[in-house]
Amino acid sequence: MSEYRTDxxxxxxxxxxxxxxxxxxxxxxxxxxxQGDGTGDRAANRVFRAAHSVKSGAGFFDLAxxxxxxxxxxxxxxxxxxxxxxxxxEIVGTLRLGFDKVKDLMRHFRDxxxxxxxxxxxxxxxxxxxxxxxxxxxxxxARVEVAVPQESPPVEASALDLRRxxxxxxxxxxxxxxxxxxxxxxxxxxxxxxxxxxxSGTILATVLDLHSAGTLDDPPSNVLPLAVLYASALxxxxxxxxxxxxxxxxxxxxxxxxxxNVPVA
Amino acid sequence: xxxxTREGDKAVIRPSGLDIVASSVPELRTxxxxxVEDGARQVVVDLSGVQMVDSSGIGLLIAAxxxxxxxxxxxxxxxxxxDILDLFHMMRIHQHFSVSGNDGERG
Numbered sequence: 347m348s349e350y351r352t353d354x355x356x357x358x359x360x361x362x363x364x365x366x367x368x369x370x371x372x373x374x375x376x377x378x379x380x381q382g383d384g385t386g387d388r389a390a391n392r393v394f395r396a397a398h399s400v401k402s403g404a405g406f407f408d409l410a411x412x413x414x415x416x417x418x419x420x421x422x423x424x425x426x427x428x429x430x431x432x433x434x435x436e437i438v439g440t441l442r443l444g445f446d447k448v449k450d451l452m453r454h455f456r457d458x459x460x461x462x463x464x465x466x467x468x469x470x471x472x473x474x475x476x477x478x479x480x481x482x483x484x485x486x487x488a489r490v491e492v493a494v495p496q497e498s499p500p501v502e503a504s505a506l507d508l509r510r511x512x513x514x515x516x517x518x519x520x521x522x523x524x525x526x527x528x529x530x531x532x533x534x535x536x537x538x539x540x541x542x543x544x545x546s547g548t549i550l551a552t553v554l555d556l557h558s559a560g561t562l563d564d565p566p567s568n569v570l571p572l573a574v575l576y577a578s579a580l581x582x583x584x585x586x587x588x589x590x591x592x593x594x595x596x597x598x599x600x601x602x603x604x605x606x607n608v609p610v611a
Numbered sequence: 612x613x614x615x616t617r618e619g620d621k622a623v624i625r626p627s628g629l630d631i632v633a634s635s636v637p638e639l640r641t642x643x644x645x646x647v648e649d650g651a652r653q654v655v656v657d658l659s660g661v662q663m664v665d666s667s668g669i670g671l672l673i674a675a676x677x678x679x680x681x682x683x684x685x686x687x688x689x690x691x692x693x694d695i696l697d698l699f700h701m702m703r704i705h706q707h708f709s710v711s712g713n714d715g716e717r718g
Contacts, residue, residue, distance in 0.1 A: 353696070353700075407703075525703070526702075529698075529701050529702060556673055556677065556704075561681065562643055562675055562678040564674065566636065566640070566670055567670050568667055568670050569670075570669070570704075
């Protein structure tokens with residue numbers, strides 16, 4: 347089937363980058379299956395990054411199916427790279443099917459009738475739940491509200507993602523864009539900024555606040571807030587620099603400290 | 612000049628030769644509010660001949676979307692120039708209501 351074509355330059359960039367990342371996944375899955383040759387961990391990290399990037403981008407572009415499936419794959423690969431799940435041929439086979447479906451979804455992109463991912467998604471979920479450490483099991487699939495200072499309502503995020511971010515010593519930030527001011531007046535490309543965030547931490551939630559523009563009965567409003575809940579080992583000033591925003595537009599929700607010997611990727 | 616066409620619950624508004632900027636937004640807002648109050652639920656804003664939409668114009672279109680969404684209706688923007696289409700893409704608002712370009716390309 348031919349690849350999806352789009353007129354949106356940001357979607358084009360996302361699809362091209364995702365296809366490049368996915369092109370190496372088959373070889374890396376093979377290396378993971380043969381863990382014995384010592385290349386498994388590096389390969390697992392690469393496969394994790396591929397799933398993480400596809401997932402985060404799908405969140406940005408509001409592609410629910412793709413986000414959902416990539417998130418499950420990311421969860422399984424995370425267990426493999428932390429040695430909580432042994433990559434048996436059966437498990438790697440399920441991941442291969444998962445990535446094939448991801449590529450399929452990317453070909454269908456904004457189809458109103460996308461391919462069904464429910465069965466595969468359920469199989470990946472079962473793998474995750476069976477192998478999560480006991481303390482993490484109750485958090486799987488749970489959503490929690492993160493109380494955000496000076497901001498209402500609270501932002502909702504995955505309980506497991508939050509726990510993992512805290513456990514690896516990442517601080518939690520709320521980045522507040524105003525798409526009107528920052529994009530129209532300053533010419534910032536939000537996808538470029540989003541990619542930088544993906545490369546340096548974990549995007550926990552993205553909330554575009556369309557309601558702040560009010561209705562036709564309300565006084566006119568010139569703001570379009572986009573809030574990004576973000577976990578990173580970077581310091582506040584580094585995050586502000588990364589997103590090209592003044593420091594006051596970055597809220598430190600939780601200051602955590604990187605722990606020794608814990609990878610922060 | 613703002614050209615208004617009504618048919619059933621559909622209304623097409625064409626701000627012909629006007630940019631959707633701070634100076635023209637109040638009049639357009641009045642027109643949009645009028646057609647929605649008058650029962651229009653499928654509102655199309657035709658941007659043929661519109662060169663520029665500034666932040667107050669984008670705020671107005673989102674407000675129209677919010678009003679219609681509450682009432683179970685829909686806003687669509689058609690015939691946007693490629694510059695305006697790019698701007699809508701950058702702001703991700705085309706994920707919330709339909710935006711199409713001059714040659715019918717979907718946003």
